[in-house]
Amino acid sequence: xxxxxxWQLGRPMDYPYDAAFPREQFAFVFNLNRCIxxxxxxxxxxSTWTFSKGQEYxxxxxxxxxxxxxxxxxxxxxTLDLLEKANPGGQSWGGTPQNAKxxxxxxxxxxxxxxxxxxxxxxxxxxxxxxxxxxEEWAGANRFxxxxxxxxxxxxxxxxxxxxSLPQHKTWFFYLARLCNHCSYPACLAACPRSAxxxxxxxxxxxxxxxxxxxxRKCMEACPYKKSLYRGTTRTSEKCxxxxxxxEGRDPDGGGLPMQTRCMSACIGHIRxxxxxxxxxxxxxxxxxxxxxxxxxxxxxxxxxxxxxxGTEPNGYYIPPRWVPLPYLRxxxxxxxxxxxxxxxxxxxxxxxxxxxxxxxxxxxxxxEIKQGPKVFETNIRGKKFExxxxxxxxxxxxxxxxxxxxVEEPVHVRPAQHANSI
Amino acid sequence: xxxxxxGHLLESVVFLEARRLEQSGQAALAGRYHAQRSTLYxxxxxxxxxxxxxxxxxxxxxxxxxxxxxxxxxxxxxxxEERATSLMLRKALAKKEEGAELFVRPGAKNVVVxxxxxxxxEDGFEPFLxxxxxxxxxxxxxxxxxxxxxxxxxxxxxxxxxxxxRYRVLWDITIAGRLxxxxxxxACWSEFTRAFSTLPEERQRELFDRLWRERPAHxxxxxxxxxxxxxxxxxxxxxxxxxxFPTFDWAGADGLGSGAVAAIQEHFPxxxxxxGCCGRCxxxxxxxxxxxxxxxxx
Numbered sequence: 001x002x003x004x005x006x007w008q009l010g011r012p013m014d015y016p017y018d019a020a021f022p023r024e025q026f027a028f029v030f031n032l033n034r035c036i037x038x039x040x041x042x043x044x045x046x047s048t049w050t051f052s053k054g055q056e057y058x059x060x061x062x063x064x065x066x067x068x069x070x071x072x073x074x075x076x077x078x079t080l081d082l083l084e085k086a087n088p089g090g091q092s093w094g095g096t097p098q099n100a101k102x103x104x105x106x107x108x109x110x111x112x113x114x115x116x117x118x119x120x121x122x123x124x125x126x127x128x129x130x131x132x133x134x135x136e137e138w139a140g141a142n143r144f145x146x147x148x149x150x151x152x153x154x155x156x157x158x159x160x161x162x163x164x165s166l167p168q169h170k171t172w173f174f175y176l177a178r179l180c181n182h183c184s185y186p187a188c189l190a191a192c193p194r195s196a197x198x199x200x201x202x203x204x205x206x207x208x209x210x211x212x213x214x215x216x217r218k219c220m221e222a223c224p225y226k227k228s229l230y231r232g233t234t235r236t237s238e239k240c241x242x243x244x245x246x247x248e249g250r251d252p253d254g255g256g257l258p259m260q261t262r263c264m265s266a267c268i269g270h271i272r273x274x275x276x277x278x279x280x281x282x283x284x285x286x287x288x289x290x291x292x293x294x295x296x297x298x299x300x301x302x303x304x305x306x307x308x309x310x311g312t313e314p315n316g317y318y319i320p321p322r323w324v325p326l327p328y329l330r331x332x333x334x335x336x337x338x339x340x341x342x343x344x345x346x347x348x349x350x351x352x353x354x355x356x357x358x359x360x361x362x363x364x365x366x367x368x369e370i371k372q373g374p375k376v377f378e379t380n381i382r383g384k385k386f387e388x389x390x391x392x393x394x395x396x397x398x399x400x401x402x403x404x405x406x407x408v409e410e411p412v413h414v415r416p417a418q419h420a421n422s423i
Numbered sequence: 424x425x426x427x428x429x430g431h432l433l434e435s436v437v438f439l440e441a442r443r444l445e446q447s448g449q450a451a452l453a454g455r456y457h458a459q460r461s462t463l464y465x466x467x468x469x470x471x472x473x474x475x476x477x478x479x480x481x482x483x484x485x486x487x488x489x490x491x492x493x494x495x496x497x498x499x500x501x502x503x504e505e506r507a508t509s510l511m512l513r514k515a516l517a518k519k520e521e522g523a524e525l526f527v528r529p530g531a532k533n534v535v536v537x538x539x540x541x542x543x544x545e546d547g548f549e550p551f552l553x554x555x556x557x558x559x560x561x562x563x564x565x566x567x568x569x570x571x572x573x574x575x576x577x578x579x580x581x582x583x584x585x586x587x588x589r590y591r592v593l594w595d596i597t598i599a600g601r602l603x604x605x606x607x608x609x610a611c612w613s614e615f616t617r618a619f620s621t622l623p624e625e626r627q628r629e630l631f632d633r634l635w636r637e638r639p640a641h642x643x644x645x646x647x648x649x650x651x652x653x654x655x656x657x658x659x660x661x662x663x664x665x666x667x668f669p670t671f672d673w674a675g676a677d678g679l680g681s682g683a684v685a686a687i688q689e690h691f692p693x694x695x696x697x698x699g700c701c702g703r704c705x706x707x708x709x710x711x712x713x714x715x716x717x718x719x720x721x
Binding site for chain 2: 057132136216
């Protein structure tokens with residue numbers, strides 16, 4: 001085991017390989033407050049990559065209804081349970097949030113790599129603590145769709161009184177869109193006995209070499225997000241390839257510029273923003289104040305990693321849904337949730353402007369600028385003053401040229417009277 | 424009897440068994456399996472490769488003693504060996520897909536058993552298989568008199584589904600009782616009380632105990648299932664037993680002439696006048712008896 005630094009945990013941790021970081025890292029931010037569970041992303045991915053024989057139950061991108069849904073079923077609860085058994089009562093956070101090296105404080109518990117050391121069987125220690133889902137768990141990708149929590153815990157037949165109480169609802173659900181997180185410390189890569197999984201040095205995309213894979217399914221067992229899947233017809237494991245030809249700028253539509261993946265581009269709710277971020281030598285994000293992802297993750301701190309305690313340093317970040325009870329969100333996104341929700345609920349003018357960039361252009365945005373506009377609205381949100389300015393945010397592509405220009409206030413177009421009822 | 428396998432089932436069962444062996448210390452055996460498996464990836468032709476995987480997994484299915492477990496359980500039911508043409512094991516993805524079925528065509532009686540891969544590693548594998556084989560043996564047994572179609576005149580599909588469900592519950596109880604699967608008793612009772620919730624508890628107990636002890640044939644089970652079946656009342660908006668369309672215009676027995684009743688029973692032998700029908704069907708069948716052969720002009 002090597003000792004590597006995991007900034008999401010705010011501390012070094014054990015990992016089977018030495019740290020090696022790409023020149024740029026594929027990353028994305030999803031705003032869960034906006035997801036309507038339409039599955040456009042799911043179908044965009046399906047129709048691009050997994051439409052062939054043997055891939056019938058394979059969804060590289062999926063949207064599940066939390067808290068009960070999951071693909072495979074209960075993937076997160078099962079892994080959390082394994083970690084809890086390995087380290088009873090010890091999976092907690094401490095310390096105080098600091099700079100980009102420890103933005104959420106310090107994780108005091110054990111990661112999937114650390115907990116695996118104690119999980120020794122006659123074949124030796126596991127590389128990462130995990131389990132192999134059953135066929136049945138893979139078969140119902142959309143089970144529990146739209147199922148909310150209905151009753152107080154342990155009282156199945158009694159509905160909540162005032163279920164809509166604010167700021168957090170008692171009866172609630174939300175959609176969690178997921179794909180491979182192209183982790184900085186991938187558990188799938190660590191576990192592969194054939195060294196068939198690699199992380200690309202140019203963009204950090206994690207791929208499975210189909211020529212080397214021999215279908216041991218150790219990656220499926222190890223990946224805590226269960227985003228490596230077995231295909232019975234080729235007898236190899238497959239996973240999200242982050243639409244790498246698009247990220248490389250080889251899609252003709254991009255005019256040579258890196259483009260966002262199919263799932264990001266197809267999102268009709270404009271919940272997704274994908275980018276490439278530069279890294280320091282220790283794997284932390286290089287300061288880049290005007291990069292939209294850097295801003296959302298490290299400045300505004302509204303976008304948080306999914307289950308950072310697993311320890312793989314996932315590169316998918318989520319703006320948590322503001323109506324969901326905080327204890328649930330803290331377990332899912334770590335201790336940064338409280339501040340993130342507070343910030344998102346009463347956004348300042350820069351955050352409001354950057355949020356407009358989501359889903360506005362298929363090309364990847366590398367930098368943004370804000371052109372200030374007049375104040376157009378003012379109110380009070382739960383005792384806090386909120387001001388809205390009609391600023392304009394401008395996004396720039398890899399070549400420094402403008403790719404998007406959006407005003408905060410949505411323009412209103414009034415049809416002339418003679419065309420009032422036509423398009 | 425010919426034994427046939429679904430390749431996907433064999434591959435996943437052997438893989439899971441090898442994984443179990445590896446975790447329990449028999450790494451050499453699992454290593455040998457993986458080494459043999461790996462060589463097949465070198466085959467460029469996909470058909471040849473698939474064929475190679477199938478043969479390898481049949482071989483390992485036998486070597487790991489999995490085939491012997493299936494055959495030993497099947498041998499407990501001589502009727503299957505005598506009368507079935509083939510026994511096929513196929514993969515089920517979910518628990519609700521598991522079970523045995525008999526497919527009959529002229530000159531062939533093929534038994535298909537659908538199983539989850541994980542089922543082979545579970546403690547209850549043999550009891551489950553025995554239970555399913557017992558269903559098949561009943562279907563092959565002339566004395567049982569199995570009939571695949573369950574009919575109830577004029578019943579809409581939902582009522583038929585309810586009847587089938589009740590029949591399945593009853594049949595499961597008799598099989599569990601016959602096989603002395605005491606571990607199943609509580610689950611059977613729970614299903615039984617759910618399916619026959621309208622019966623008083625005393626009657627439920629009496630019926631359940633009788634089913635557990637005795638071995639009623641198909642007709643007997645069907646009679647029990649039907650006996651607690653209540654026909655859907657002629658409610659406004661309910662389905663007409665003849666055309667199945669919802670109706671608010673019911674024609675009762677008194678509104679139908681003997682000619683119409685005869686005409687309906689010609690098409691629906693199990694229909695009774697008190698079941699009623701919609702006004703439109705009543706009119707149609709009344710008219711059909713009044714119809715004259717067409718006049719031909721030459």
